[in-house]
Amino acid sequence: MRTHLRHDAMAYAEKLPDSGADLSTGQASLDIAAGRLDLTVHTRMAPAERAWRKLETDPWNSLHQGFEWCRAWVETHGNPLAIVEGRLNGEIAFLLPLEIERHFLVRSAQFIASAFTNFNSGLFSAAFRQIAADIPGRDFELLLAKTLGDHADLLSLTNVPFDWRGERHPLAGLPSIRNQNASFQLPLAPTMEETIAPLNAKSRRKKYRAQVRKLEAAGGFEHIRPVSLSEQKALLECFFRQKAARFAAGGLPNVFQAAETQAFFHMLLEHDRGADDVPLELHAIRLKGEHEGKIAAITGLSRKGDHVICQFGSIDDSLMAEASPGELLFWLVIERSALNGATLFDFGIGDQDYKRRWCTIETAHHDILLPLRPAGHLAAMTHRGVTRTKTLIKGNPHLYALIQRLRAQGGTTAAAKPED
Structure with a gap:
């Protein structure tokens, strides 16, 4: 782009x-x-x-x-x-x-x-x-x-x-x-075992192993973090496509649709100064075997010193949804952040179940x-x-769930409006 x-x-x-x-x-x-x-x-x-x-x-x-x-x-x-x-x-x-x-x-x-x-x-x-x-x-x-x-x-x-x-x-x-x-954070320890200890560690490890087994049964996967700028930009474009499909399915306006918004994120990729100061880096799960080369999940992270922030994420619902590749990707980037010396993983603002399952701090x-x-x-x-x-x-x-259902239903009709 x-x-x-x-x-x-x-x-x-x-x-x-x-x-x-x-x-x-x-x-x-x-x-x-x-x-x-x-x-x-x-x-x-x-x-x-x-x-x-x-x-x-x-x-x-x-x-x-x-x-x-x-x-x-x-x-x-x-x-x-x-x-x-x-x-x-x-x-x-x-x-x-x-x-x-x-x-x-x-x-x-x-x-x-x-x-x-x-x-x-x-x-x-x-x-x-x-x-x-x-x-x-x-x-x-x-x-x-x-x-x-x-x-x-x-x-x-x-x-x-x-x-x-x-x-x-x-x-x-x-x-x-x-x-x-509010926003939600997970303190990081030097190892993944120490990091998940305050959580339900046994359940966490069991779920992680089950996700890996399901993906390996279909041919395997790899956790990628593109290095070249061209590869990063290609992955960012894949994120925009996945997110657009996700918003459409949920009847929500696509906040990433504007050309200037997409250009903004592309520019952030060009300002990686190395060390512990990274405006934006992309991570993904790329499948092997029957889904060879396809991207199942993407997340965008920023890091300043010891603080890592999850800026966005997306999944392809048509690819191995039963293995929860998005959840697996969080495990992998959290583990990588801990091993690389970060002390705080920040899921950002917004109250969602998966954040509460991972985080011990609410800000x-x-x-x-x-x-x-x-x-x-x-x-x-x-x-x-x-x-x-x-x-x-x-x-x-109950009221929030009702509004979410109405919004999702509205997205399937021609009369639905984004502002609804």
């Missing part, structure tokens, strides 16, 4: 502005106990790159706010940017990589690529995280509103864990609502909703209402 980049999108990441546009606007300051906090908004990535790359090395900060992850999205989507750079006494304190999207008449400032991020933290220095709780919440709100008010009506930061790796999030004092979904997420202008107040109220409704539905198993 050839990636098509928009000229105006590329300009956001270039070192020189197009048409002589200003690189920064919206400057504001606040005197706090620790000193002077200065905020600046950049409308291009390049001016903030040096500080950006410095902050992203901190293991506490999410890989989804990393420079390469954000640049891949910016160069394929082209939304206006509003990157908030905070400096305390002249030293870099934090960076909020934001893009502006218009929803009806409301301009929303949100994390770049937030439609495809499993958890968001922003980028904060360890020193700022230690003193952030001492900043008066109302003063911080007014500072952000003054800084971003010319760019957006609402600051909407979704999927933010307020408690992460033993630290409280610096923005936890801003107006927020708990997200209807609550919150959505920060800070109105910046009058139009933002109504949008924040609407977001809260929708979130509460989703939480209510998901908290009622």
Whole structure:
């Protein structure tokens, strides 16, 4: 697949502005106990790159706010940017990589690529995280509103864990609502046996052996992780096909269908820097014997330091479904991650049975909703209402199951609409 980049999108990441546009606007300051906090908004990535790359090395900060992850999205989507750079006494304190999207008449400032991020933290220095709780919440709100008010009506930061790796999030004092979904993690030990010990280890091993036997009876399989870029891109295209079929069967809209979305994931494959910092790597189960060469399951992983995140997965229902190749692939990538020194395997946001079977940690997420202008107040109220409704539905198993059945049935009729 050839990636098509928009000229105006590329300009956001270039070192020189197009048409002589200003690189920064919206400057504001606040005197706090620790000193002077200065905020600046950049409308291009390049001016903030040096500080950006410095902050992203901190293991506490999410890989989804990393420079390469954000640049891949910016160069394929082209939304206006509003990157908030905070400096305390002249030293870099934090960076909020934001893009502006218009929803009806409301301009929303949100994390770049937030439609495809499993958890968001922003980028904060360890020193700022230690003193952030001492900043008066109302003063911080007014500072952000003054800084971003010319760019957006609402600051909407979704999927933010307020408690992460033993630290409280610096923005936890801003107006927020708990997200209807949590994320799920599995701590990793040096070996697979130690990793599954807190789970039902005996049942886990029995299921794994049964899956392997079923596949070997049909000719065998191999766990592949393509090395060449061309092989990775071919496997990614296979994922898009499998996922499209899965969504269609379930009566769901295909969130991976847009050409710019597919181009984004293709670009992530091009930024593998090796070591323990990988934006996206693909793993799959390829069958042998009667299904020679066919791909039964695929998963996409990201890794930053000791933290591995499962970004997506797919299966081909027509290939050895009785052997649960998707579940088997999770075993294999979890084992590989443990042996390679990772300490946390993250299944991402969303409550599903298979995640609960694997995970011992459930992490609550919150959505920060800070109105910046009058139009933002109504949008924040609407977001809260929708979130509460989703939480209510998901908290009622019978109602949730009914809605899932209706949605699946709707996908089989010509009258069904994706938004239903």
